[in-house]
Amino acid sequence: MTPAVSAADLAPTAYAWQIRATGLKVRAGRKRMAVDGLDLSLGTGVHGLLGPNGAGKTTLIRALATVLRPAGGTLELLGEPVGGGGEYRALRRRIGYLPQEFGYYKRFTVREFVEYMAWLKEVPKRDIPAAVQRAVERVGLADRADTRMKTLSGGMVRRVGIAQALVNDPAVLLLDEPTVGLDPAQRLRFRELLQELGTDTCVVVSTHLVEDVGAACTHVVLLAEGRLVFRGTPKELAAAGGPEHVGDSPLERGYSALLQGPGRDGGAW
């Protein structure tokens, strides 16, 4: 009989946190230090990454995806230190990444594109068709799987992006602004998917929509100017704000309260 759970699945992990950063510094471009001395430990669950524009969310996610190398401090992913050169092939096989600017090939069908990504992610050849089908079904695109990507709407393209991030069953899933372009119904469905994934995966979602965080995230990480401002549950974020702060919901009031802390004047925007 085929065992449902393999020994590898049951083996204890050699790390306490899927993502662990101490004093992490990452450059964006040549000079600007977009992430500047960040201490962060993230485990299983859905972590909403919040912050104003230019807070370093995208740079942090790129560093977690190992496409930018840290300029200082230490970063450990799944127990493996990420620092200097190296290709990190084994580590990358266990990471799913949706970049903010999700580029795709217009002439490919959805299935061809996700297959191509599965090949790039070194999914074993015999597992590719099933893994692709599963990923496409999870984002609700099974009926459009064989249409060319240039005929898809913006929200559908975004869902293809989510499907390619899921195709290798990642242990760390990094989604940079995944809800951009999704209509309200799709956003609800996406939140359900996040909650489902968060039960056994470390999901990091960057977003600028505070209500996404309240609905789907187990933890909130608030960044400003490359530093950690707040880390806690959505409830704790809501509790940080009072009626005197700007915002339409408790979460928004908490967000603006924390960003208005001493020495932080955000300007007119």
Place this chain on the structure above:
Amino acid sequence: MSGTGRRGRGGGGPHGAHASSPFLAAYARGAADGLAEDEVWALEAHLEECRDCRDRLSAEVTAGAPDVTALVATVWSGLEERLAGTPVMPHRRRPSARLSRWTTPVMAPWLAMTAGVTLLALLLDLLGTGTGETPFVLLLAPVLPVLGVAASWSRGLDPAYELTASAPRAGLYLVLRRTTAVLAVVLPALLVCGWVTGVTAWQWLLPCLAFTSSALALGGVVGVTRAAVSLVAVWAAVIAAPTAAAGRTTAVLREGALPVWALVLALATGVVLARRGAYAVLGAHR
């Protein structure tokens, strides 16, 4: 569940003994015959592995349990019309999708351009116009693959560059694959040109490979597109301009310079291998 079909190849299976016929018959008729639960578990575990016993069970069901057969038939008739509506996965993959494992899927225009330039050079050589005694193949050989390598790593030409850079296959593996693809198009075209114009193969092959590997080595530091642009500038200054000015083959393209080209090739290849991790970050796509 998916494993059972693959593993059930008949034979004894890992549990050795097969289920007895009376036992299978009782199982087929249902639990009313008083089978112990642990026996049922053992039988079901065995059935998942053993094709022979599954076939025998199916025969027992058809013979001894008409109500089960009827139930299965009803379920099938309900499912069949829904199955008919499910899109069937296409078996044939388009060739362009398969090619994408070697080049970026947007390389086709560039490849057509290369073939066109090479043909044009050949035509000019045959007509006897152009740069005097220097065949065009010698002039173009270094710079054609450099442009190709740049095209396969450029941000502007590869919309999915960030996804590609984050994949496990990024890095040296993909660099070599894409460079091989570029050379696979450029080299045969140049070979034909060289053969028609009577230039020794080494004379254009070594500069061609040396420029390609230098583009990659430099690309690991400043980004492949920038590296290609600067190498094209070098090509214009060192090869194209002197040839045009003097009207004859410059010293760097004569046979005497071949050891230098070989040295450049070896050095650049060494740099590429040593800095393999540099191609797995966003910097290489600048």
